[in-house]
Each structure stands twice: as structure tokens, then as C-alpha cells.
Amino acid sequence: MISIGNCSGFYGDRFSAMRDMLEGGRLDVLTGDYLAELTMLILGKDTLKDPSTGYAKTFLRQLADCLDLALQREVKIVSNAGGLNPAGLAKAIEALGTRAKVAYVDGDDLRGRIDSHPDALTANAYLGAFGIAHALESGADVVVTGRVTDASVVVGPAIAHHGWKRDSYDELAGAVVAGHVIECGTQATGGNFSGFMTMSPQARARPLGFPVAEIAADGSSTITKQDETGGAVTIDTVTAQLLYEIQGPHYLGPDVSTDLTSIRLSEAGIDRVAITGVTGTPPPATLKVAVNSVGGYRNSTEFVLTGPDIDAKAAWLRDQLDAELPIGPDYTWSTYRIPAPDSPTEEGAACILRLSARAADADAVGRALTAPAIELALASYPGFHVTAPPGRPAPFGIYKAAYVRRDRAAETVHLPDGSTYEVPAPLAYGEGVTARSAEKSRTSAEASHAADEQARRSTSLPSSRRELGALVYARSGDKGGDANLGLWVPQWRPDGAVDWLLDTVTPEWVRALLPEAADLAIDITPLPHLRGVNIVIHELLGEGVAASTRFDPQAKGLGEWARSRFVDMPTDLVPEESR
Numbered sequence: 089m090i091s092i093g094n095c096s097g098f099y100g101d102r103f104s105a106m107r108d109m110l111e112g113g114r115l116d117v118l119t120g121d122y123l124a125e126l127t128m129l130i131l132g133k134d135t136l137k138d139p140s141t142g143y144a145k146t147f148l149r150q151l152a153d154c155l156d157l158a159l160q161r162e163v164k165i166v167s168n169a170g171g172l173n174p175a176g177l178a179k180a181i182e183a184l185g186t187r188a189k190v191a192y193v194d195g196d197d198l199r200g201r202i203d204s205h206p207d208a209l210t211a212n213a214y215l216g217a218f219g220i221a222h223a224l225e226s227g228a229d230v231v232v233t234g235r236v237t238d239a240s241v242v243v244g245p246a247i248a249h250h251g252w253k254r255d256s257y258d259e260l261a262g263a264v265v266a267g268h269v270i271e272c273g274t275q276a277t278g279g280n281f282s283g284f285m286t287m288s289p290q291a292r293a294r295p296l297g298f299p300v301a302e303i304a305a306d307g308s309s310t311i312t313k314q315d316e317t318g319g320a321v322t323i324d325t326v327t328a329q330l331l332y333e334i335q336g337p338h339y340l341g342p343d344v345s346t347d348l349t350s351i352r353l354s355e356a357g358i359d360r361v362a363i364t365g366v367t368g369t370p371p372p373a374t375l376k377v378a379v380n381s382v383g384g385y386r387n388s389t390e391f392v393l394t395g396p397d398i399d400a401k402a403a404w405l406r407d408q409l410d411a412e413l414p415i416g417p418d419y420t421w422s423t424y425r426i427p428a429p430d431s432p433t434e435e436g437a438a439c440i441l442r443l444s445a446r447a448a449d450a451d452a453v454g455r456a457l458t459a460p461a462i463e464l465a466l467a468s469y470p471g472f473h474v475t476a477p478p479g480r481p482a483p484f485g486i487y488k489a490a491y492v493r494r495d496r497a498a499e500t501v502h503l504p505d506g507s508t509y510e511v512p513a514p515l516a517y518g519e520g521v522t523a524r525s526a527e528k529s530r531t532s533a534e535a536s537h538a539a540d541e542q543a544r545r546s547t548s549l550p551s552s553r554r555e556l557g558a559l560v561y562a563r564s565g566d567k568g569g570d571a572n573l574g575l576w577v578p579q580w581r582p583d584g585a586v587d588w589l590l591d592t593v594t595p596e597w598v599r600a601l602l603p604e605a606a607d608l609a610i611d612i613t614p615l616p617h618l619r620g621v622n623i624v625i626h627e628l629l630g631e632g633v634a635a636s637t638r639f640d641p642q643a644k645g646l647g648e649w650a651r652s653r654f655v656d657m658p659t660d661l662v663p664e665e666s667r
Contacts, residue, residue: 090249092242093300096120097273099127099144106150110157112314117245120167121238121271126633129380129485131171132210142172155186166241170232177232189504191223193233195497210380213497216342219511220244222501239267246303254515261346261368262307269329270299276329277319282561287320294318308364321359324578327618328563331574335624337613344368345518370518374491383486383635387453388444389461390475401469412460417447420637444637450481487568487632550659562647571628571643576620585661586619593621601653
């Protein structure tokens with residue numbers, strides 16, 4: 089068994105976490121995930137100013153504080169903090185003056201080599217874990233990489249420890265699941281968790297502990313956290329992370345395709361959840377590439393509407409501005425909520441109406457946008473004011489996913505002795521399984537039976553209209569321009585609620601639940617062993633978080649919005665406290 093901890097889920101996570109984890113208990117390896125689609129864009133902009141940058145500087149500062157401690161405790165460090173410049177980060181770590189042996193993995197950077205995006209600011213293939221494993225097997229104390237899959241920083245150490253081969257598909261898949269659970273840090277221990285109120289006050293009072301995966305030789309694992317830390321590790325907190333950022337029944341990676349329907353979870357003690365039964369097949373023949381391009385400039389102005397006649401005030405303002413704004417930019421007006429009547433505070437009687445604009449030219453969304461808005465200050469609706477002075481246009485990026493043959497990216501390990509090693513290709517390739525819609529994810533007979541059963545329940549049993557959150561938990565996030573939404577029934581709800589959820593969730597039901605998705609393509613993947621479903625809403629976020637003008641550009645609150653919506657559910661399933 090190998091014990092692998094995580095101390096970062098994003099670039100900007102808790103700085104003290106590396107030291108906390110090193111001092112908190114026994115670990116074999118400490119990992120950190122610093123990269124996301126938006127982070128790659130940020131690092132790309134950094135390199136435009138200074139080509140010697142492009143890596144996560146926070147990680148370097150953490151190592152300056154903690155590397156000697158890691159060496160003393162014989163804990164290996166593995167991170168994707170190298171970003172666009174793993175060689176530069178490795179050199180900077182060596183300059184810290186410790187005795188650490190530093191290796192780095194690159195080959196993911198495909199800038200200028202993607203035919204469909206020749207001028208991309210960043211273009212990085214998602215590499216796998218065998219390069220990391222080779223570096224560790226060769227004696228490296230610290231391994232930094234460019235863009236590998238988030239789980240690879242966990243899978244690589246497991247490969248090195250257990251001696252798995254290229255065709256150890258079930259073992260690799262099990263480690264991928266463990267890596268997926270812990271790669272977002274405290275999201276596995278109660279962060280962003282719909283059921284946070286089920287955690288004890290003591291668990292919520294302390295900083296949430298970062299997760300640890302204990303991975304066995306057969307690929308099974310136990311997710312836990314260090315003693316005396318906040319939060320909790322339960323089947324539901326682990327399920328929340330498993331349903332986050334997936335896009336179908338198969339989790340496609342560069343080393344293995346993981347069957348998410350095979351996952352089994354069970355309690356293994358206090359703050360311990362066992363993951364077993366995971367199966368894998370050969371990986372697809374292509375690599376995914378995250379491509380970021382500079383899309384143009386954007387700007388916005390937020391108007392405050394207060395008191396009565398909100399709709400009329402908003403309509404007058406829009407009519408006035410529509411007549412003055414220049415033709416050309418892409419304009420978006422946000423929606424707003426009518427304030428509650430008779431508010432005891434002015435803020436409670438107010439709402440925000442946001443005007444956003446995007447254009448290729450900064451001037452088109454500079455004073456050309458803000459001047460007409462501000463000039464109305466004394467000539468528009470009563471109570472006119474804005475939340476902040478006019479801002480300057482800011483550049484935005486556009487994210488696209490591309491796919492390339494595996495030979496386009498030469499995964500290369502640079503070892504501490506100066507030698508290099510090119511990671512060989514997989515032994516075999518499997519199908520490129522993609523997300524399936526609800527209609528395609530079951531046989532015709534199963535779909536017909538489910539429809540008949542749903543109709544029977546709806547006609548034969550009394551129903552109640554309640555918040556969806558009375559029965560289910562949710563977790564949501566972004567994958568490029570798509571929004572990912574996981575819904576599941578917590579362990580302490582009856583199994584009948586699982587049947588209801590699996591039978592009820594269809595693309596049409598989701599569109600009714602979330603009207604913003606009314607005209608969008610939706611994929612549904614039932615995951616009965618996780619007591620839930622995964623939903624992908626395509627293009628809800630436009631061209632990705634860096635370009636989106638949506639109120640919640642990363643869809644982080646989408647799941648909680650869904651839980652706040654009222655739906656019809658059988659009365660016998662409605663919890664007593666919700667009736």
C-alpha cells in the first residue's frame with residue numbers, strides 16, 4: 089500500500105497546506121494540482137511578459153519553506169505546477185540549494201503545432217502517469233510536470249510503488265479514481281458539499297483537512313484524511329467528487345479508460361471510504377489538447393435598481409442605452425430578481441442589472457460602452473446608480489478542446505543526472521467512448537420499462553411539489569464551455585429515491601428544471617452504484633470561463649440552483665422535515 093496525500097486543488101489554494109500535510113502524519117508521496125483550463129491561460133499571459141515564467145510560483149515558495157522537511161521525512165513531491173515551463177521550475181527548485189533530486193516531465197506543449205489553432209496562446213496535451221513513475225523509479229525526490237491529467241500525479245507514484253505495467257488496466261483505473269477523488273483537495277473532505285450541515289459543528293469549525301489516498305497493489309483504495317483536521321470523509325463527500333467534471337460513463341485518460349459504472353464505495357471506518365471494483369480498458373488512440381486563444385476584450389457595468397416598478401425601470405434603461413451603444417460589440421444583459429416587498433433594508437429592496445460587452449477591439453468596449461451608461465446618471469430611472477466606477481476593458485480568452493494522434497506529443501522525462509527518457513506508447517488502444525444521452529444509455533426495453541414505471545408512480549402515488557434539494561445532493565463545475573452537474577441521493581435517504589432519480593432525469597426534465605438550458609444539448613449518464621446521475625449541459629458556458637459573461641461562469645453554483653428548484657416527487661419519498 090502507498091499513502092498519497094494532496095496539498096493543492098488549484099493555483100491559489102491554502103498556502104500552509106504543504107507544511108500541514110508533511111507535519112500531519114505518515115505519507116509516502118505528497119501531490120499538488122495547480123492547473124486548470126483558466127490557469128493555463130493565466131500562465132500563458134505570464135509568458136508573454138516574461139518567457140522565463142509560466143509555472144506556479146506559489147509551489148516554488150511552498151518548497152522553499154518545506155522541501156527540507158519533505159526530505160527529512162522521506163516524502164516524495166509530485167506536482168503539475170510546471171505549467172508551461174517545467175524546465176524553468178525544475179531549475180528554480182535546484183536553485184533553492186537543497187540536496188533534492190529534481191526531475192521534470194514535458195512534451196505536452198504543442199503551441200504552433202495544432203493546425204486548427206495555429207496562433208493559440210497555449211496548446212497542451214494531457215499526458216499520462218508513466219513519465220512520473222519513471223522519474224520516481226530513477227530516484228527523483230521531486231517531480232514536476234507540464235500538463236498531465238489531474239489524476240496522473242497520483243497514478244504515477246502508484247505505478248512506481250506497485251510495479252504496474254502498461255496493461256494493468258484495472259489497477260490503473262482504480263488509481264485514476266483515487267486520483268480523481270483527491271486532486272481537488274478539500275472538495276473530498278466536505279468542501280463545496282451540499283450536505284455540509286450533516287457534518288458536526290466541530291468538523292466545520294476547523295480548516296478542512298486535505299485528503300489522502302491509500303492505494304493497494306490491486307488498484308483498490310481507501311480515501312481518508314489526517315487526524316485532528318476539519319471536515320469529513322464519507323461516502324457522500326467522495327461521491328460528490330466522483331460526480332464532478334466527468335462527461336460520461338467512461339473517464340478517458342492517456343493511460344487507461346476507466347469505467348465509472350464499475351465503482352463501488354463502502355464505509356471503512358471513521359473518515360475512511362473504500363473504493364473497490366474499478367475496471368479499466370485500453371486508452372483511446374488520441375490525446376486531448378487544451379487550447380487557449382486570446383479572444384478579444386470585455387467590459388461591464390452594473391446598475392442598481394431599487395424599490396417598486398423594477399421591470400419598468402429596467403426596460404427604460406435598456407431602451408435608452410440601446411439607442412446610444414455602438415453597433416459591433418456582443419452585448420449581454422443579465423437577468424435579475426424582483427426584490428422582496430417591504431424590505432427593512434435598502435439593499436434588500438435592490439437588485440443588480442448587468443450590461444456586459446465583448447469585442448475584438450478594446451476601444452469598442454471602453455468609453456464607447458461606459459460613457460453612454462454613465463451619462464444617464466441624471467437622466468434615467470429614479471434611484472440610478474452603479475456598483476463601481478467604469479472599468480477598463482480586459483482581455484479574455486477562448487478555450488477549445490482539440491484531439492491529436494499520440495505521436496504528436498513526445499512525453500519526455502528529464503532525470504536529475506541530465507539524461508532523458510521518452511515514454512513509450514501504450515500497448516493497445518480502445519474505443520474513444522464519449523458521453524451518451526439518457527435515451528442512448530439504456531436499451532430500448534430498459535428505457536421503455538423506466539418510462540412505464542415513472543408513469544405508473546406518477547399516476548398511482550400522491551405527489552408533492554418540493555425543492556429538489558429535499559431529496560438529492562449536487563456538485564457542479566465547468567469543462568470548457570460545457571457545464572457538468574452531478575445529482576445523487578445521499579446514503580441516508582431511501583433506495584426508492586434513487587430509483588425515482590434514475591427514472592426521472594432526462595434531457596427534457598433538465599431543461600424544465602434549468603430554463604437557461606432550454607435550447608442546449610444535454611447528455612445524461614446514470615450511475616446507479618453511486619446512487620446518482622451525471623449531466624453535461626453543452627455550451628451553457630459559451631467559450632469557457634475566461635470568455636463567459638454568465639453570472640456564474642464556472643457553473644460552481646449550478647448544482648445548488650438545481651437543488652433550489654421545485655419539482656414533483658412522490659410524497660412517500662419526501663422527508664418528513666420537508667412536508
